[in-house]
Amino acid sequence: MADDTRLRILRVAGPIFAENGYEGTTIREICAAADVNVASVNYHFGGKETLYVETVAHAYGERLQRVPPAAWSPEATPAEQLHAFVTTILKRCLGEGDVGWESRLLMREMLEPTDACRMVIGEYVRPQWNQLAQILDRLLPADTEEHVRQQIAFSIVGQCVYYRMANELVLMLIGGDWQSDPYSIERLAQHITQFSLAGIHGFADPGKQPNLRQADRVPHAVMANDIH
Amino acid sequence: MADDTRLRILRVAGPIFAENGYEGTTIREICAAADVNVASVNYHFGGKETLYVETVAHAYGERLQRVPPAAWSPEATPAEQLHAFVTTILKRCLGEGDVGWESRLLMREMLEPTDACRMVIGEYVRPQWNQLAQILDRLLPADTEEHVRQQIAFSIVGQCVYYRMANELVLMLIGGDWQSDPYSIERLAQHITQFSLAGIHGFADPGKQPNLRQADRVPHAVMANDIH
């Protein structure tokens, strides 16, 4: 029964921390939701901060288990790999059904990393990052500079994460119909993959779109809002 | 001298709220930093919440004034317009010199909108959104579906905002040399513009890159991690 309360607290604390943040959450609120005594948190976890760290770790673990890393058959093309990768990230960010509280928790950590973040970043972000780098290796020329690779990776991840990050904002802009078909995970993955593959192509074969690439090469001359 | 204290509080409150969030910030901390009495906040602003809202509005106003909306000459090409647009967003997000606290405040609002956000969103986000839509109008075929336009816009904005959002994370991944040359605002704008223009092209003229577009059209067959 001891493990029962411990687990109940851990499970209840996640959504609450995600919703209100660390400072905005009170131990009493958690205990009330878990239907346990206020002292339980200190007994089982030692304090609020430890509980928070363990909660994040727990959320991360569950998230990782529910949406395992992208995998593909050996003969998959890089484009297929990228699609699988993007789908995985989107699933992890947006969850199935409602936008998950776990990702909200992770977004908070992204905005202001705490001890909980540093503990988890190595095994949550790094692998994804390396996986993406691997995919890009096959899509980009061998002589592509390192920072270009990095920025392309950021461009891809940024597109995915934005939908979680600015979730409420996106809702306001497109006007409510969030879980509508064009914004399903599959469609979003399709869009981001297509957009990114074309974007990568813009770097990979420089000769392809001369009209546009000339236009945006030296455009800073027209910047009317260039401050000093 | 009354306006003096009011302004001093307003100016001091910004970075503190940005750093610690609303709940994590105490009135006493702000007053100590502004070197005024604790009662001043209630006298001049009526309460903590009102102060916060006014602080966000103030930060937004300053930000908008320092980095005005993108503008261009009438004969600018859409590509040039996009570059100017991206540069403006990046400047607003990343600030000049250090990553500004104002944008940190706005990111918090993005993650969990408060009254302060709703008050400001209409005049801060909307205009940018409309401006981007206008640019895309010229880059996309007239029959492009609305949700495709929207998602392309999100793809562009997402790339920009990510560098602010996941600032600390980006730092960890690229290993510290943040303000290095390849990550200057100009270079980032150049990259995102080029990437996005090529990405848009992938939608605009479907015939251009048949090898990739066939590959990523029906890739879900290989998704080993597809959890119903």
Next chain:
DNA sequence: ATCCGTTTCATACACTTGTTTGAATTGGCA
């Protein structure tokens, strides 16, 4: 110099915070 509205200040108030304490309760084992 005197007055009066505005602004500051020290102080106090009620309340919530995380944490502690020591007694009560539980549940398995001899």
Next chain:
DNA sequence: TGCCAATTCAAACAAGTGTATGAAACGGAT
């Protein structure tokens, strides 16, 4: 049954929270 460690509980703790109060200080107009 009786014991003991583990767990729960109500109550209390000190510290910190936002806010309110009423007296003091200020500063220009009479």
